[in-house]
Amino acid sequence: xxxxxxxxxxxxxxxxxxxxxxxxxxxxxxxxxxxxxxxxxxxxxxxxxxxxxxxxxxxxxxxxxxxxxxxxxxxxxxxxxxxxxxxxxxxxxxxxxxxxxxxxxxxxxxxxxxxxxxxxxxxxxxxxxxxxxxxxxxxxxxxxxxxxxxxxxxxxxxxxxxxxxxxxxxxxxxxxxxxxxxxxxxxxxxxxxxxxxxxxxxxxxxxxxxxxxxxxxxxxxxxxxxxxxxxxxxxxxxxxxxxxxxxxxxxxxxxxxxxxxxxxxxxxxxxxxxxxxxxxxxxxxxxxxxxxxxxxxxxxxxxxxxxxxxxxxxxxxxxxxxxxxxxxxxxxxxxxxxxxxxxxxxxxxxxxxxxxxxxxxxxxxxxxxxxxxxxxxxxxxxxxxxxxxxxxxxxxxxxxxxxxxxxxxxxxxxxxxxxxxxxxxxxxxxxxxxxxxxxxxxxxxxxxxxxxxxxxxxxxxxxxxxxxxxxxxxxxxxxxxxx
Ligand SMILES: Nc1nc2c(c(=O)[nH]1)N[C@H]1C(S)=C(S)[C@@H](COP(=O)(O)O)O[C@H]1N2
Ligand SMILES: [Mo]
Numbered sequence: 493x494x495x496x497x498x499x500x501x502x503x504x505x506x507x508x509x510x511x512x513x514x515x516x517x518x519x520x521x522x523x524x525x526x527x528x529x530x531x532x533x534x535x536x537x538x539x540x541x542x543x544x545x546x547x548x549x550x551x552x553x554x555x556x557x558x559x560x561x562x563x564x565x566x567x568x569x570x571x572x573x574x575x576x577x578x579x580x581x582x583x584x585x586x587x588x589x590x591x592x593x594x595x596x597x598x599x600x601x602x603x604x605x606x607x608x609x610x611x612x613x614x615x616x617x618x619x620x621x622x623x624x625x626x627x628x629x630x631x632x633x634x635x636x637x638x639x640x641x642x643x644x645x646x647x648x649x650x651x652x653x654x655x656x657x658x659x660x661x662x663x664x665x666x667x668x669x670x671x672x673x674x675x676x677x678x679x680x681x682x683x684x685x686x687x688x689x690x691x692x693x694x695x696x697x698x699x700x701x702x703x704x705x706x707x708x709x710x711x712x713x714x715x716x717x718x719x720x721x722x723x724x725x726x727x728x729x730x731x732x733x734x735x736x737x738x739x740x741x742x743x744x745x746x747x748x749x750x751x752x753x754x755x756x757x758x759x760x761x762x763x764x765x766x767x768x769x770x771x772x773x774x775x776x777x778x779x780x781x782x783x784x785x786x787x788x789x790x791x792x793x794x795x796x797x798x799x800x801x802x803x804x805x806x807x808x809x810x811x812x813x814x815x816x817x818x819x820x821x822x823x824x825x826x827x828x829x830x831x832x833x834x835x836x837x838x839x840x841x842x843x844x845x846x847x848x849x850x851x852x853x854x855x856x857x858x859x860x861x862x863x864x865x866x867x868x869x870x871x872x873x874x875x876x877x878x879x880x881x882x883x884x885x886x887x888x889x890x891x892x893x894x895x896x897x898x899x900x901x902x903x904x905x906x907x908x909x910x911x912x913x914x915x916x917x918x919x920x921x922x923x924x925x926x927x928x929x930x931x932x933x934x935x936x937x938x939x940x941x942x943x944x945x946x947x948x949x950x951x952x953x954x955x956x957x958x959x960x961x962x963x964x965x966x967x968x969x970x971x972x973x974x975x
Contacts, residue, residue: 500638501576504627507645508620509572512599513564514656515619516612521660523714525609527616532563532710560710574602575620592628596621623648674815678746681767688917690927692887695875698919698927699814700764705821706753706835713792713841717825726847729781736825739811742771747808748921750891754834754863758965759872763891765925768829769812773804786851789828790844797837797854799864801847806831831923832893834863834964862963867893869953871900871928871945873969884934884973886941891925896948900928906940934975942970
């Protein structure tokens, strides 16, 4: 085979691979059943701990997007190779017309092995077969140049991808807009939070508009309520399992809770608050009769975190968020909330509570982090507004977990002198942030604004600066303000 002819075959094969990925995406979307999911998630799982840590601290969400993009490309290449190989075999057997069909079937088989989902596999197979057929019909081998077939293959792959993403988006927005009515008691609590929020431009309200997410997997799990259960086992008197129906039948409570990621930057945005609905974990654990000192929580995405069992006693199992069913990205159908502790032990998609006699090591601790304990105290500076009357307004949230926030001070001269900021009225709850705001007549020139909090035990936020790794960021947030 001459070189242009070979390149042409590769182009058609890659196009079939892209179309296979698109076909699977069109039917199952970004779900665990998507053919690219295992390869995309493996990229993160197999990566060395140091690399994962670097990606999360340096690139944040971009790191996982890059891994995801790499996973998509790798899957397209694998499926493309399968389609190409099958076509070659059909040609050799003297049945070139059967190529697309055989290719599609082979892709569906490999797709089924990857996704363990029939719909997803058929979507992939049909995608690959359609593109291969389109290229054949558009440019029969005898009549056209190889270059034209390659271009056609590219166009067909692009069209398949666009159609899949477009169709999926339309479908997803149609289903996602199906919001459930917010119960009255939740609505009352949410409006109370709204009233307590400062009216400061570009300051997020006390209940976050946009709650951050941190995930180890490129594609989140998507367990259904019917399939989900949580098993309590290990050092317990009585092993118990609760289904979603069991949880639904229990008395539900609503509580405000703030979450903060140990891996965020000092003035970063991985700090948010929501009103959660669910049941106290003790309501589930009492019957189990806990006998160990430690606990390991495990999740459907393979995540696991260990911590002392005491912290579990104030824990909560959330099934709702801000009056809606818990969103998939935040751990649907049920997640743990462990008040006052770094976000990482607030395990999403919770499937197991294993009580242990001996300490063990969690997912992030295996990668060098120390994120199972209580949060550091922080006051952040998120809003800087130059008011019409010439004053400067600075504001942000302050958070110290269950210690609470007692005071926030602001310096406008780089830390020489300090004044008290106004604090928002506290939300009901044991583990919630507060907002602070401070307005002042600015000096003539550029100046340094510094902010620091004092927690509910009277302890001042430490001044010494530390980066996030391994125990969470610390230090006072400061910012240069121009006149
Ligand atoms: N199953 C599971 N739970 C998880 C994680 C995860 O990757 N998988 N990330 C943890 C981390 S590091 C944080 S900071 C919080 C973030 O919760 P959120 O995504 O709802 O903001 O979830 C924690 N729970
Ligand atoms: Mo985190």
